[in-house]
Amino acid sequence: MSAMLNDPPLTSNTGSDNLIARLRRRMQGEWGSLPVILGLLCIWIIFQIANPNFLTPLNLTNLLLQITAVGTISAGLILVLLLGEVDLSAGAVSGLCAAIMAVLNVKNEVPGLIAVLIALAAGFGIGLLQGVWITQLRLPSFIVTLAGLLVWQGALIYVLGTTGTVNLTDTFILGLAGTFFPPLVGWGVGAVFILIYIAWIGWARQQQMMASMTVEPLREMITRSTVLIVGVIATIALLNANRGLPSAVIFFIGIIVIFDFITKRTVFGSYIFSVGSNAEVARRAGIDVGLIRLATFGLASMLAAMGGILAASRLLAVNQSSGSSDLLLNAVAAAVIGGTSFFGGRGTVWAALLGMLVIGSISNGLDLLALASPIKSIITGGVLLLAVTVDVLARRRHETVER
């Protein structure tokens, strides 16, 4: 044992490796998001040139607020995509659950917190229901969730009833997305985040070394951590320069961190990846494939409900078009731009943040310029295609080199 605790052998990183190969390997791992980040920077620079209000604390705070709801839905979709499945009902579920919360709170005078919890439970239940159909009756998730999309859309209008839009006034529900914390709290949350991160990577490294696995060279780990810490500090400083750290952002990042931990560091998470990579192999290895799928669909729909609640809290209302329009497409696009594979087994929950930043920035910038809607639509589509193309080409070249 004691021998393993010594410095790890840097097996793959010695001698014969050249710089390009090393870069490529990093591109697949934690650095896989590099092309997207570069793309995001390009988008930001272009918009900043077009309108000097773009890179201001005010607008970047708005941008973060604009992406939290769809980003949360996207995080749920990523879990399903990791399985190699798809959930087309996520948008409709988000709208329905927000409506359930609103109607319970406003029309039936149920306290805000309880209404929110019931809505989340409803989301989880809907996910399980669809999951049962997919796993027990072996129907394709595409069809089951497409049917779900129609059913939940109808249910949304039914739940809202004859008066249509429901305005939210409950302070707890409005506070979910609408609270801004003072600077000191912002710094505190940032510090806790950084400490947890450092503790986590340190612990993970220790574990890998104990299992005598190859670990990342210390230098790289420090570089990566520095980038992240600088990013966190910059974000908090930016938010404090405007209205402070918004609660919606804490929810969103918190959900990503929690689900990143679940997918990467728990048995359940590793099973999701196994099932997504090859369900047959996973089954032979003794994994209860059906149960994993069922639980994942439940969690994904619950996250969709959470996204719907955050959106309602921000709009101060729920209406008949909640959760419809291009919301689902944006959530899927964000996952894919962030590097989640459509065929299962590859991706990270962080893609929800990264992908939504790209999509949100385009929409935010184009609205800032108040371009006509057809032009907006064309540009958004073009950038989405470009972003995914660059990402896929980078990975494909890498894969052929590997072989």
Add this chain to the structure above:
Amino acid sequence: MRLPKIFIRFIIIIMFASTLLGACVPTVVAPITSGKIAFLLPETKTARYETQDLPIFKAKLKTLGFDVEKNLIYSNANQDASAQQSQAEAALTNGAKLLVLDPVDSSAAAAIANLAKAKGVPVIAYDRLIKGSEGVDYYISFDNEQVGKLQGQSLLEALKGKIDPVVVMINGSPTDNNVTLFKKGAHSVLDGKVNIAKEYDTPDWSPDKAQEEMTQALTALGNKVDGVYAANDGTAGGAIAAMKAAGLKPLPPITGQDAELVAIQRILVGEQYMTVYKAIKLEAEIAAEFSFALLMNKPIPLNRVNGKTYNGKIDVPSVLLVPVAVTKANVKNTVVADEFWKVFDLCKGDYANACSEAGIK
């Protein structure tokens, strides 16, 4: 096992009774009918269609003596123009002798009107115009340009005293023909009198999109906005959420349309300046009167026709109803007096105080 005799007797009595009833009902209240009416609505997301238009249209036809259970075909296209075309074709196949059509897409609906004309079936364009077809017999709607003018005039009144006020315009869906008219009306009043700093079209009338548009307008203009033109109450709700989030106090005056329940509530507490109230009841009832008269070959209530609307092919005889601007001052005399909304729903919870201030009981 044998059934008890009493049970068998009971069944026989029931069977007799029901044949008797079945024979009697048509002879007792035989409705006068000579064919079916198809009522085709565009979507379910706006509350009015299934909660106002449909029940009112049905009720009016019923009082005129039309058998709505048997002879009214109702379809809703869920905002899908090609679905609406299929629904119209199905209605004609099922023997519809009259179409009352509220088109999803004003231009695409020409195909439906042409088909109906070829079959000799009259068409009433309901609420939205059917463009580019000779097969449109009547057009019943509100004067939509007037809606835009009303919104513009109210906004000007609210901005009285400000010099060159900055206005943001949040228009409706670019595929809706009415939106073109709202815009035209609003611009005809506002242009030259205010500074329209930003203008947006809102796909699908989505309140979420309106919220993002308003947020970005505020960012671009550094929160310096004196008034907001929002095309309807949904987009107004989105814009108000954006202005609240940006910390604007007091909120600048903002327009709306449709007299949605939540909009009237916002008007009562002073968050929204006005909405446009359209008496949908009258619109649906006139449509029912016209349908019945056309179907039965009876004289059309022509005194209702007050204009002609050119649809690109012909001048369509039109009934253009007058919309009403509703502000805090006349909520009581309009939507409340007409029982458009129940006081119970309107003055619930947080709105009780505002209601009593406005004299609504």
